[in-house]
Amino acid sequence: MTEKRRLISRNDAKTPLFVGVDLGGTNIKVGVVDDLGRALSWVSVSTEVEKGPDHSTQRMGDAVATAIAEAGLKPADIARVGLGSPGPMDIQQGILLKPVNLKNEGQNGWKGFPIRDKLAEICGMPVAFNNDANAAAYGEYWVGSGREYDSMVLFTLGTGIGCGIIVDDKLIAGAHSHGAECGHIILDHGDDARMCGCGKTGHLEAYASATAVIRYTQQLLDAGRETSLSKRIADGAELTPKLVAEEAENGDPLSLEIVMETAKYMGVGIVTVMHTIDPECVMLGGAMTFGGAGSDLGRRFLDRIKEEVAARAFPALAEKTIIDFATLGADAGFIGAAGIARLEHSAR
Amino acid sequence: MTEKRRLISRNDAKTPLFVGVDLGGTNIKVGVVDDLGRALSWVSVSTEVEKGPDHSTQRMGDAVATAIAEAGLKPADIARVGLGSPGPMDIQQGILLKPVNLKNEGQNGWKGFPIRDKLAEICGMPVAFNNDANAAAYGEYWVGSGREYDSMVLFTLGTGIGCGIIVDDKLIAGAHSHGAECGHIILDHGDDARMCGCGKTGHLEAYASATAVIRYTQQLLDAGRETSLSKRIADGAELTPKLVAEEAENGDPLSLEIVMETAKYMGVGIVTVMHTIDPECVMLGGAMTFGGAGSDLGRRFLDRIKEEVAARAFPALAEKTIIDFATLGADAGFIGAAGIARLEHSAR
Numbered sequence: 001m002t003e004k005r006r007l008i009s010r011n012d013a014k015t016p017l018f019v020g021v022d023l024g025g026t027n028i029k030v031g032v033v034d035d036l037g038r039a040l041s042w043v044s045v046s047t048e049v050e051k052g053p054d055h056s057t058q059r060m061g062d063a064v065a066t067a068i069a070e071a072g073l074k075p076a077d078i079a080r081v082g083l084g085s086p087g088p089m090d091i092q093q094g095i096l097l098k099p100v101n102l103k104n105e106g107q108n109g110w111k112g113f114p115i116r117d118k119l120a121e122i123c124g125m126p127v128a129f130n131n132d133a134n135a136a137a138y139g140e141y142w143v144g145s146g147r148e149y150d151s152m153v154l155f156t157l158g159t160g161i162g163c164g165i166i167v168d169d170k171l172i173a174g175a176h177s178h179g180a181e182c183g184h185i186i187l188d189h190g191d192d193a194r195m196c197g198c199g200k201t202g203h204l205e206a207y208a209s210a211t212a213v214i215r216y217t218q219q220l221l222d223a224g225r226e227t228s229l230s231k232r233i234a235d236g237a238e239l240t241p242k243l244v245a246e247e248a249e250n251g252d253p254l255s256l257e258i259v260m261e262t263a264k265y266m267g268v269g270i271v272t273v274m275h276t277i278d279p280e281c282v283m284l285g286g287a288m289t290f291g292g293a294g295s296d297l298g299r300r301f302l303d304r305i306k307e308e309v310a311a312r313a314f315p316a317l318a319e320k321t322i323i324d325f326a327t328l329g330a331d332a333g334f335i336g337a338a339g340i341a342r343l344e345h346s347a348r
Numbered sequence: 349m350t351e352k353r354r355l356i357s358r359n360d361a362k363t364p365l366f367v368g369v370d371l372g373g374t375n376i377k378v379g380v381v382d383d384l385g386r387a388l389s390w391v392s393v394s395t396e397v398e399k400g401p402d403h404s405t406q407r408m409g410d411a412v413a414t415a416i417a418e419a420g421l422k423p424a425d426i427a428r429v430g431l432g433s434p435g436p437m438d439i440q441q442g443i444l445l446k447p448v449n450l451k452n453e454g455q456n457g458w459k460g461f462p463i464r465d466k467l468a469e470i471c472g473m474p475v476a477f478n479n480d481a482n483a484a485a486y487g488e489y490w491v492g493s494g495r496e497y498d499s500m501v502l503f504t505l506g507t508g509i510g511c512g513i514i515v516d517d518k519l520i521a522g523a524h525s526h527g528a529e530c531g532h533i534i535l536d537h538g539d540d541a542r543m544c545g546c547g548k549t550g551h552l553e554a555y556a557s558a559t560a561v562i563r564y565t566q567q568l569l570d571a572g573r574e575t576s577l578s579k580r581i582a583d584g585a586e587l588t589p590k591l592v593a594e595e596a597e598n599g600d601p602l603s604l605e606i607v608m609e610t611a612k613y614m615g616v617g618i619v620t621v622m623h624t625i626d627p628e629c630v631m632l633g634g635a636m637t638f639g640g641a642g643s644d645l646g647r648r649f650l651d652r653i654k655e656e657v658a659a660r661a662f663p664a665l666a667e668k669t670i671i672d673f674a675t676l677g678a679d680a681g682f683i684g685a686a687g688i689a690r691l692e693h694s695a696r
Binding site for chain 2: 088097149150151165167168170172173174175176177178179180181182184185186187188189190198200201202203264265268271272273274275276277278279280311312313314316317320321
């Protein structure tokens with residue numbers, strides 16, 4: 001059992017407090033987090049990304065102040081702020097490069113924005129900076145699904161596939177700030193491999209993200225496959241993984257086939273990561289887990305992933321590696337960002 | 349520039365010395381290595397693996413004594429021994445599990461042998477234990493091709509594909525001693541994916557190891573493809589990657605095609621590792637590099653790998669990640685094993 005929740009200071013009256021900021025393309029989630037990873041407050045505000053990085057960074061700073069006040073604290077009570085942001089970025093320099101979900105060029109463009117130092121200036125305290133997927137992984141590792149393990153890979157399944165890797169309390173952030181971009185490991189090298197959102201082919205994200213599920217389902221619909229999805233869509237429902245999950249739960253064979261196919265691809269990707277990192281556990285978070293631990297379909301999705309892993313991985317690893325759902329939900333990002341701030345604070 | 353070569357002690361007269369042992373299925377290579385990674389002596393003896401693990405471990409111990417004497421030293425001058433061994437193993441426990449290149453079961457079987465403590469008993473000093481591929485990678489990282497970088501992935505191309513990953517002076521050894529088994533990352537998930545030596549399908553090793561090259565070449569020969577290899581084999585030459593390399597250099601188009609195909613697969617595998625670890629450099633060692641840096645064919649092999657990486661990786665990573673040949677050759681194993689002993693010694 002790991003000691004990762006050990007207090008930085010044993011003097012309870014003096015344990016440091018942190019603020020975590022999870023910057024998204026739509027919302028900013030901010031919370032005060034204590035030395036044991038407990039959220040003391042949290043607030044969510046819209047990013048208003050179209051108004052540019054200076055505006056959104058001011059909104060982050062305001063949300064930090066609000067979260068501190070909500071917790072009944074003063075800025076001086078906070079040791080450090082942690083910020084998880086969409087990449088790509090230069091983590092060392094604290095700069096956004098060409099963030100994929102934020103407007104890049106021209107007026108109000110985010111490209112090249114020195115986001116870490118700008119936020120530090122507004123907050124009046126040091127800011128620890130990292131990738132949003134890495135921050136979520138660190139949150140799960142610190143106090144969520146990975147809290148009992150010394151190494152973990154978290155896949156965050158959504159529009160794309162985010163990933164974070166932690167080995168012995170250390171994030172694999174990468175020599176060029178591109179560590180744990182496992183949404184882009186190659187599943188298929190063939191000429192007919194699927195096109196990924198990043199512009200290259202055969203990447204995991206092109207097979208097991210929400211985008212991939214929607215595209216694949218549409219292909220099956222276009223091919224005239226019989227499915228109750230057709231009626232739902234004709235009735236005005238939007239084609240989403242959630243709709244596919246609903247119809248799978250209603251007994252539609254094609255919808256279930258799509259869920260199981262997605263699980264198969266995740267299994268293939270997980271084997272590659274197991275044979276590279278050999279983590280103690282692999283956790284699955286994000287909105288695209290077909291109901292997750294709380295649903296029968298989610299458990300079938302997970303079982304199918306494990307079945308594929310058993311078929312393709314070293315038997316000893318297939319047997320011993322924990323594969324399960326993440327537990328912190330949408331809080332993983334800000335809690336993990338606070339945890340990264342805590343790591344930097346304790347290493348100072 | 350890293351400080352990994354920094355002396356453990358600044359007092360030159362007192363810097364510790366180490367012995368590295370590289371256990372192979374055919375030979376044992378042992379050398380005394382100083383605190384800067386310089387080999388002061390080395391010896392090679394046959395493993396005599398068929399006589400069982402006790403016998404071979406005694407041979408290792410004798411070779412350690414010989415190497416120490418060859419360097420003009422006494423056992424008391426050595427701080428620690430490092431041992432790199434074929435896996436799979438339990439690194440923490442110092443035990444071999446079912447080593448693939450050594451006889452496992454029955455009399456003189458190696459399965460379950462407590463090799464670390466047995467060698468320590470014979471040598472009368474502590475032994476640091478790790479996977480042979482990890483040891484070779486650490487050697488290259490410490491004083492070889494990776495010496496200027498803070499993170500590295502080494503692929504050792506031979507009968508199989510070994511791999512070692514180092515991030516900030518730390519080996520990714522894995523939660524279950526299976527870290528960096530990147531010969532077994534998945535390149536192809538399809539039903540017609542190639543069978544790997546490990547019994548699973550679609551793994552890198554099934555596409556880019558010497559075994560894979562020989563099998564693929566034989567298939568092309570069986571299919572009646574025109575090639576100067578046919579005459580060489582009819583004249584009594586053995587089908588090996590070296591033969592393919594010779595004929596490629598002699599202008600045989602099919603042989604060159606085989607070399608370039610192998611490079612393509614290595615490129616695919618390297619992209620997956622780049623998108624997982626994002627190392628500063630990826631190095632290629634082992635006997636199966638088609639001549640390596642010293643030959644025109646080796647350089648074409650490397651260029652083709654880089655071309656594939658450029659086609660499939662994030663542009664920023666394809667541009668910045670160093671991909672090159674390893675430089676320590678067959679010395680990487682024992683030097684790296686000594687380096688791992690040095691790591692343990694300095695952490696004591």
